[in-house]
Amino acid sequence: MRNRSVSHIFVTERFPIVCFMMRRDVFQAIADPTRRDIIGLIAHRSLNLNAVADNFDISRPAISKHIKILTECGLLTIKQQGRDRYCTANFKKLNEVSAWVDQYRKFWTEKLDALGDFLEKEAGETK
Amino acid sequence: MRNRSVSHIFVTERFPIVCFMMRRDVFQAIADPTRRDIIGLIAHRSLNLNAVADNFDISRPAISKHIKILTECGLLTIKQQGRDRYCTANFKKLNEVSAWVDQYRKFWTEKLDALGDFLEKEAGETK
DNA sequence: CAGGTGGTTAACAAGGTCATTAATTATGAG
DNA sequence: CTCATAATTAATGACCTTGTTAACCACCTG
Incomplete structure (x- = not known):
């Protein structure tokens, strides 16, 4: 049961209701x-889910997940x-x-060798 | 077969040997x-595997993995x-x-609200 | 060489991740 | 109201992850 935590426990007289929230x-x-690609997509403009899904080869339910x-981890x-749900990135x-x-x-x-390594990597990738 | 890529293919006359390397x-x-904790541990001093394992409640094979x-992704x-394998972090x-x-x-x-959020979070955690 | 220690490998189990398709809910338009 | 569209949920499947224990290999020491 990793990455789960009890965030709130509401107790009525007879029914304890435990509310789990993913601590993603x-x-x-x-x-x-x-x-990461989704984040890159919506960085500059808010997009609804279908607009996001159009940029990938996977199904809408997969994108939805x-x-x-x-969203659960606070990044979105x-x-x-109306019908649309617009996603905005929450970069903080x-x-x-x-x-x-x-x-x-x-x-x-x-x-001070970070730049050197970066250039080296770039050269390797574009080769 | 995600996160795998063929890195090298050595072909001898009769035996093509495909060498997979995890693209971790x-x-x-x-x-x-x-x-992340392991990285934090060895940040300042090189440690052998048992010394690392001593800091966790999980078995040595788990630490080994x-x-x-x-190591496979280049962070270590x-x-x-001799018998010991010392881990050094490769922060680049x-x-x-x-x-x-x-x-x-x-x-x-x-x-310029990053500091505010940071302080807010700090306060929330130490509460 | 025998035995202890450092470390990996093998086999396995439980649970998580990431995708699918089909069905469902909810909103807007005609 | 009816239909199309936006999106989620449910059921399922394949694979990955993370841990375990037991067995093994490798090196140092006496």
Whole structure:
């Protein structure tokens, strides 16, 4: 039962109702390349789910699930407009990732070789 | 067959030998909290596998597998010293994550509310 | 060489992820 | 109201992940 946590427990007189909320962490959310692509798509403009799905070869339900995961971890917010649900990216959430990476930044930038490695990689990829 | 790619194909006269190499991407590697903890552990000093395992409640084989994954994606390098294998972090690899996050940084820092959110989160956690 | 220690591999189990298709819900348009 | 469209849910399947224990290999020490 990983990544789950009880967020609220509502107790009526006779029926304890336990409400689970996925504690989807951002790291896991961005681990999937499709989800990273979705984020890239909606970075500049809000899109409804179908517009997002048009950019991928997978089914709408699959996209729907990805978006659900991104929403659950706080990276996306949904705004309902009639039938359409428009997805907007909530980039502040990426600060968690940024902060984690940044604590190690000094270990690889001290030698000032990051640029060199980046260029090396670029050259390898475009070759 | 996701996350796999044929990296090299050696062909002898009679035996084509296909060598698979896991294309473990860094995002997936750091998605696991245990692996992030391992990285944190060996950030400052090289540790052998048993020393790493001592810090966790899981078995040595489990740690061994995590370290294998981290090695396969380039985040760790192993230096054998007699019986011991010392793990060293290779933080340059984190640049991939950093670069991906950074392309969106302007979206959440423009408003200069990142500090506010950070403090808010801190307060929420220590409460 | 024998035995202990560091570490990996093998076999397996439980649960999670990511996709599918079919059915369902909900909204807007004619 | 009826139909088309936007989107979710349900049921299912294949594969991946993460852990376990037991057995094994490799190296150092006495």
